[in-house]
Amino acid sequence: MTSINTASPDTPSLDTGRPVPDVRTELPGPLAREILAADTAITSPSLPRAYPLAPRRASGCVIEDVDGNLFLDFNAGIAVNSTGHTHPAVVAAVQAQAAELLHYSASDFYLPVYSQTCAALAATAPMPGPVRVFLTNSGAEAVDGALKLVRHATGRPYVISFFGAFHGRTYGAVTLTASKAKYHKGFGPLVPGVLHAPYAWSVRDPETGARSHDEDLTFDFLENTLFRHQVDPSEVAAVFVEPIQGEGGYLVPPQGWMRRLRELCDRHGILLVADEVQSGMGRTGAMWAIEHAGVAPDVLISAKGLASGLPLGAFIARAELMESWGAGAHGSTYGGSPVPCAAALATLEVIRDEGLLDNAAKVGAVLTEGLRDLAARHPSVVTDVRGVGLMIGVEFRTAAQSAAVQQGCFERGLLVLECGETTVRVSPPLVITADQARTALDILGDVLAGIPA
Structure with a gap:
């Protein structure tokens, strides 16, 4: 061999x-x-x-x-x-941590490596001001946690995501997902209060297969259809968006689309949640893909590349949002376990130093x-x-x-x-x-x- x-x-x-x-x-x-x-x-x-x-x-x-x-x-x-x-740096960090402590739950006790990982992630956050971080086992768990947070922090029941989006397969995450109907088939009823809007692309030409941008499609639908006929914007907690759609086809929105989305959210007091599970951790040449648009989200979700292959996810939120819920409102037995945290700290260092x-x-x-x-x-x-x-x-x-x-x-x-x-x-x-x-x-x-x- x-x-x-x-x-x-x-x-x-x-x-x-x-x-x-x-x-x-x-x-x-x-x-x-x-x-x-x-x-x-x-x-x-x-x-x-x-x-x-x-x-x-x-x-x-x-x-x-x-x-x-x-x-x-x-x-x-x-x-x-x-x-x-x-x-080698990630493997060494995993081996060293495994030799000292494999697991103890950060939900009930104080793991030094947990807060160290949160601090390292917070230092990369693309939003101004103080932030707080919650660690999970996966991207889907982080999406579900963020969904709970935005509803709790705003007191609003509805959220919006986009056609073509993939946010995961747990019940909250798969309800936000709209990339393929088969992800929903046989699992209804799904989580209530989730609505979908068109992303920044028109339908493909059936003859040529060509695509064209149509960013107005998104905002016309939201303002003139969804907010007029389905839900008042004052009841919408958040918009969940992939800055670049992953499972939906690696779709890159036109320049300015994300900024218009941020402005729409600000106009109606809606939070903007950036799902960077696939697009983050340096994949686009910036730590977070949303940085290319010059837009600051209220909540950012990470996983996949966060720990170079070990199971770890996270959601980062503006501090005042995370501080809206108290002890016991959300937790995880394994989320932020020591070995994945050690891998994440090494991953962040390698991305920076190399x-x-x-x-x-x-x-x-x-x-x-x-x-x-x-x-x-x-x-x-x-x-x-x-x-x-x-x-x-x-x-x-x-x-x-x-x-x-x-x-x-x-x-x-x-x-x-x-x-x-x-x-x-x-x-x-x-x-x-x-x-x-x-x-x-x-x-x-x-x-x-x-x-x-």
């Missing part, structure tokens, strides 16, 4: 000198097939597996599967492994330019390339084409992942190098050449 050298996390190399990617068996390979068979026999069929990858170990942007095949990871575990796989925000912007520009060149060469297949930093969506004319690209990349050792109905997301770890980006572009070019119009 080939070993992976973790000495240089941002440019992982193999001590055998093998290139990456390097696929040497059929996919899935013989050991992977055994794992798939065992998995199928016991796990919930609700798990939506993308392709038959059975990872064994990883470093940086490289994954080795159980059959020894090497893959270039451009989905980062669904945008989770922000500092790359098994970054210049990963700049790297996300620079390598993201290489990828975006290369992908737009590929789109120009395949106009009958690719309809759009959009994104910021290392959060890039490549949209195709049909769902069959996007599925074929995802599968074709996997077969060639490049791991990408679909989102929306016709889009493939490109979201590698923040440690990705320009050379690795060019390798991925070569593979994508090869795959696109074989996709029928």
Whole structure:
């Protein structure tokens, strides 16, 4: 079995000198097939597996599967492994913390690492003034906690999110979600008081597959339909928004849209909640995607890349909002457990000390330019390339084409992942190098050449 050298996390190399990617068996390979068979026999069929990858170990942007095949990871575990796989600083922090204290509940006792993590996150907050932080196990839990907070702090019962949004799968989070009807099917009635509005994009042209911005659509609907016919704005606690929609298709709103949303919220005394579970932690070249819009939210939600792969989420809120609820109003047995907190502190340090925000912007520009060149060469297949930093969506004319690209990349050792109905997301770890980006572009070019119009 080939070993992976973790000495240089941002440019992982193999001590055998093998290139990456390097696929040497059929996919899935013989050991992977055994794992798939065992998995199928016991796990919930609700798990939506993308392709038959059975990872064994990883470093940086490289994954080795159980059959020894090497893959270039451009989905980062669904945008989770922000500092790359098994970054030495993160691993060291986890090992040191695990040797001292694995768990004690921060809901009932005072864990030093809990408040240290809250303070480190608060230092990154994109809103002025003092803030407070609550730690959770996941993004969905953080969304549910934020939902409770905004209703409690305002005394208002309604909240608004957007069509195309994905906020998670717990009951509150999945009610806010509106990216796919199947996430709601069979689970009603959902949490009451949640309304949806159009995001800043028009419907795709059914003939060409092209999209166009229509930011007025959002505000005309809110002011002239929703607030006129369904709910008075004085009863709306908050608007939940992804500064860049993730599962909905990596949709980037036009410049000025987020500012108009902030102004609308201010006009009606509504809180603005930024769900940065996928777009945050440096993915866009800024710590938080909302910073690109120059807008300050009232509440910000984080997870995924926060602890480089360990389960941790958080919501950060203006202090006066968080101080509106008292002891026992919200808690969590495992949220902010010591080991994930140690990983988060190390992750924040690595992002800062290794210049990963700049790297996300620079390598993201290489990828975006290369992908737009590929789109120009395949106009009958690719309809759009959009994104910021290392959060890039490549949209195709049909769902069959996007599925074929995802599968074709996997077969060639490049791991990408679909989102929306016709889009493939490109979201590698923040440690990705320009050379690795060019390798991925070569593979994508090869795959696109074989996709029928």
